[in-house]
Amino acid sequence: MANATLKDxxxxxxxxxxxxxxxxxxxxxxTDATRGRVQQAVTALHYRPNRVARSLKTKQAYAVxxxxxxxxxxxxxxxIRGLSHALQETDRHLVLCDADHRFDLADAHLHxxxxxxxxxxxxxxxxxQEASLARHLEQYxxxxxxxxxxxxxxxxxxxxxxxSEQGAHDATxxxxxxxxxxxxxxxxxxxxxxxxxxxxxTRTEGWRRALAEAGRPHGDNLIARGTFRYExxxxxxxxxxxxxxxxxxxxxxxxxxxxxxxxxxxxxGLRIPDDVALVGFDDIPVxxxxxxxxxxxxxxxxxxxxxxxxxxxxxxxxxPGYVTVRRTYRASLQVRGSSxxxxxxxx
Amino acid sequence: MANATLKDxxxxxxxxxxxxxxxxxxxxxxTDATRGRVQQAVTALHYRPNRVARSLKTKQAYAVxxxxxxxxxxxxxxxIRGLSHALQETDRHLVLCDADHRFDLADAHLHxxxxxxxxxxxxxxxxxQEASLARHLEQYxxxxxxxxxxxxxxxxxxxxxxxSEQGAHDATxxxxxxxxxxxxxxxxxxxxxxxxxxxxxTRTEGWRRALAEAGRPHGDNLIARGTFRYExxxxxxxxxxxxxxxxxxxxxxxxxxxxxxxxxxxxxGLRIPDDVALVGFDDIPVxxxxxxxxxxxxxxxxxxxxxxxxxxxxxxxxxPGYVTVRRTYRASLQVRGSSxxxxxxxx
DNA sequence: TTGACTCATTTAAACGATTAACCTAGCTTT
DNA sequence: AAAGCTAGGTTAATCGTTTAAATGAGTCAA
Numbered sequence: 001m002a003n004a005t006l007k008d009x010x011x012x013x014x015x016x017x018x019x020x021x022x023x024x025x026x027x028x029x030x031t032d033a034t035r036g037r038v039q040q041a042v043t044a045l046h047y048r049p050n051r052v053a054r055s056l057k058t059k060q061a062y063a064v065x066x067x068x069x070x071x072x073x074x075x076x077x078x079x080i081r082g083l084s085h086a087l088q089e090t091d092r093h094l095v096l097c098d099a100d101h102r103f104d105l106a107d108a109h110l111h112x113x114x115x116x117x118x119x120x121x122x123x124x125x126x127x128x129q130e131a132s133l134a135r136h137l138e139q140y141x142x143x144x145x146x147x148x149x150x151x152x153x154x155x156x157x158x159x160x161x162x163x164s165e166q167g168a169h170d171a172t173x174x175x176x177x178x179x180x181x182x183x184x185x186x187x188x189x190x191x192x193x194x195x196x197x198x199x200x201x202t203r204t205e206g207w208r209r210a211l212a213e214a215g216r217p218h219g220d221n222l223i224a225r226g227t228f229r230y231e232x233x234x235x236x237x238x239x240x241x242x243x244x245x246x247x248x249x250x251x252x253x254x255x256x257x258x259x260x261x262x263x264x265x266x267x268x269g270l271r272i273p274d275d276v277a278l279v280g281f282d283d284i285p286v287x288x289x290x291x292x293x294x295x296x297x298x299x300x301x302x303x304x305x306x307x308x309x310x311x312x313x314x315x316x317x318x319x320p321g322y323v324t325v326r327r328t329y330r331a332s333l334q335v336r337g338s339s340x341x342x343x344x345x346x347x
Numbered sequence: 348m349a350n351a352t353l354k355d356x357x358x359x360x361x362x363x364x365x366x367x368x369x370x371x372x373x374x375x376x377x378t379d380a381t382r383g384r385v386q387q388a389v390t391a392l393h394y395r396p397n398r399v400a401r402s403l404k405t406k407q408a409y410a411v412x413x414x415x416x417x418x419x420x421x422x423x424x425x426x427i428r429g430l431s432h433a434l435q436e437t438d439r440h441l442v443l444c445d446a447d448h449r450f451d452l453a454d455a456h457l458h459x460x461x462x463x464x465x466x467x468x469x470x471x472x473x474x475x476q477e478a479s480l481a482r483h484l485e486q487y488x489x490x491x492x493x494x495x496x497x498x499x500x501x502x503x504x505x506x507x508x509x510x511s512e513q514g515a516h517d518a519t520x521x522x523x524x525x526x527x528x529x530x531x532x533x534x535x536x537x538x539x540x541x542x543x544x545x546x547x548x549t550r551t552e553g554w555r556r557a558l559a560e561a562g563r564p565h566g567d568n569l570i571a572r573g574t575f576r577y578e579x580x581x582x583x584x585x586x587x588x589x590x591x592x593x594x595x596x597x598x599x600x601x602x603x604x605x606x607x608x609x610x611x612x613x614x615x616g617l618r619i620p621d622d623v624a625l626v627g628f629d630d631i632p633v634x635x636x637x638x639x640x641x642x643x644x645x646x647x648x649x650x651x652x653x654x655x656x657x658x659x660x661x662x663x664x665x666x667p668g669y670v671t672v673r674r675t676y677r678a679s680l681q682v683r684g685s686s687x688x689x690x691x692x693x694x
Numbered sequence: 695t696t697g698a699c700t701c702a703t704t705t706a707a708a709c710g711a712t713t714a715a716c717c718t719a720g721c722t723t724t
Numbered sequence: 725a726a727a728g729c730t731a732g733g734t735t736a737a738t739c740g741t742t743t744a745a746a747t748g749a750g751t752c753a754a
Contacts, residue, residue: 016704051462053740055399056709071428077419084445096443098431115395286633363734400710403739
């Protein structure tokens with residue numbers, strides 16, 4: 001026999017469907033006697049409300065969608081975990097889409113998600129393009145959107161960011177404190193003007209500010225660029241090594257590249273941190289596992305997931321006319337082996 | 348203005364809702380003329396069918412649920428990616444739940460997912476308990492379930508496994524070939540009798556078989572046990588080192604522990620692979636990044652995700668009375684630095 | 695006794711699709 | 725010319741809820 005419906009329960013309890021619905025939804029006006037009969041019927045028939053029917057009537061999807069640029073990125077999976085747990089508590093589903101770094105895929109997902117299947121949307125990382133999002137937002141103005149670690153220049157989108165400038169500054173200042181003198185930078189792709197950052201200060205800025213404050217060199221010849229991937233970290237480090245005088249420390253804009261840099265240094269026969277110290281950004285789990293362990297800037301990842309849900313929740317209860325937020329979190333320095341204090345001996 | 352419904356489109360095109368529905372669903376009997384008028388109205392009103400209403404009527408959820416024991420595990424995220432892509436193509440959603448290694452959470456998720464919200468279920472890793480699954484299966488016999496890398500002893504559940512015995516055998520045989528003589532094992536938690544394996548041959552068996560075939564020692568004193576986590580790998584390796592004669596190679600049942608073992612060896616001042624060679628299992632991305640790179644058994648991860656969807660798809664089209672499958676995939680050896688051929692010099 | 699008010703419950707109309715069953719010309723067929 | 729088809733629709737029931745409005749039985753003040 002198929003699943004029991006409200007009707008079945010009503011019949012068994014000898015009441016109307018409205019009463020059963022009331023009991024199920026915890027309305028207060030039902031007599032204890034009837035409530036008892038209904039509950040008995042409910043358990044006897046193993047009744048569970050049909051969420052789809054409920055959704056149709058209430059126009060709530062009881063689900064939020066998430067589009068992530070790369071599910072295999074450990075930084076993002078922590079966020080997903082946070083989201084998943086928060087949603088679980090409010091009895092909502094998480095509909096997850098992996099864009100695999102492809103904008104066309106992300107767009108398709110966006111399209112599908114918005115077919116009134118979700119109450120809200122979380123965009124994690126650089127998953128969907130701004131134009132694409134703008135277009136859809138126009139058609140579904142009622143669906144709140146919160147973006148994590150990606151700054152769309154759209155109002156109507158709440159934004160959760162980590163303060164890259166500050167983080168980069170802290171990381172670089174730490175290297176200075178530890179006694180390093182000439183501090184290089186491995187940066188991400190063409191920061192600054194791109195739509196990615198939308199005028200917000202970048203990691204490059206933070207690095208530069210720290211060095212300027214300390215009166216240290218911070219010219220472009222100390223900078224190499226990568227694509228945030230491991231291999232590009234290797235190449236960038238190699239390039240830095242080819243430009244004497246070589247730095248005795250390097251701040252790397254993310255951990256994946258930092259690991260690549262570590263590899264390059266090892267290949268070049270240089271010791272870490274004795275010859276060249278390293279600080280990364282993101283605190284992905286591997287960073288603690290390599291030898292020497294990588295110093296890095298930890299993101300409030302799990303918290304970002306929860307926060308995303310909280311913001312969404314607020315937007316949903318506030319209804320249309322909710323006011324978007326923009327929050328900036330601070331990354332915190334994790335000191336590990338790769339940036340141990342320089343010992344006296346200057347080569 | 349809210350989203351247009353079938354009715355609105357029908358009114359604008361001057362036809363009945365049934366006709367519009369037919370056009371939208373690509374029925375063939377509609378005249379080209381009317382079809383044109385309808386399509387015009389559809390685009391004019393930006394009509395998109397309400398999937399919830401459709402679901403209610405057709406009793407299909409157009410979604411599959413997945414419960415994963417740990418979203419942050421890179422091995423699982425690859426599977427999720429595969430699933431996500433496959434689902435995208437059949438216009439279904441992925442509802443993802445992270446159990447965070449907690450059975451109570453997994454159970455709650457299972458409960459919620461089955462409230463007629465999904466067409467099928469994918470269980471990834473050791474997420475839900477057998478008893479829990481059995482109980483729910485009884486109540487929702489129509490929802491097909493496929494389990495990945497976890498062998499429930501339940502019929503009605505399709506199972507996708509990787510051949511652990513064979514993989515362990517290959518890894519161990521490889522070490523023998525490379526010239527190593529005394530080969531240890533770091534195994535997972537109490538394999539064998541547990542519900543986890545359900546009588547299927549384990550990694551320990553594979554290790555033992557390879558050594559037996561080669562006439563090498565394979566006693567219990569060569570075995571240490573861990574919990575599949577990094578720290579336990581460190582401890583297990585330490586323990587192995589405390590039991591002379593020490594092995595000159597170790598097969599480790601998963602990569603996380605292998606990385607831990609690598610750390611322990613380094614602490615002990617031993618070189619890899621010169622003093623002790625290592626082969627892991629899983630081929631998580633980090634394994635290629637550490638130095639020396641970790642040899643390991645690669646899983647057909649992405650393929651598992653796709654396969655899970657294919658099996659589910661088959662079950663769905665076959666309707667009730669579908670026949671469950673059980674497939675075993677083979678892990679393939681990735682030779683890297685940690686198991687380079689032993690050079691002549693025997694200490 | 696009669697309204698006016700509660701209180702506990704029922705009735706019935708939605709929500710937005712799908713789909714079986716019915717309708718109506720216009721053409722064959724016999 | 726009557727019956728039978730077919731192509732091209734339309735009508736209306738239905739999926740399982742929620743919920744505003746209606747109902748009916750007490751209670752109580754006037």
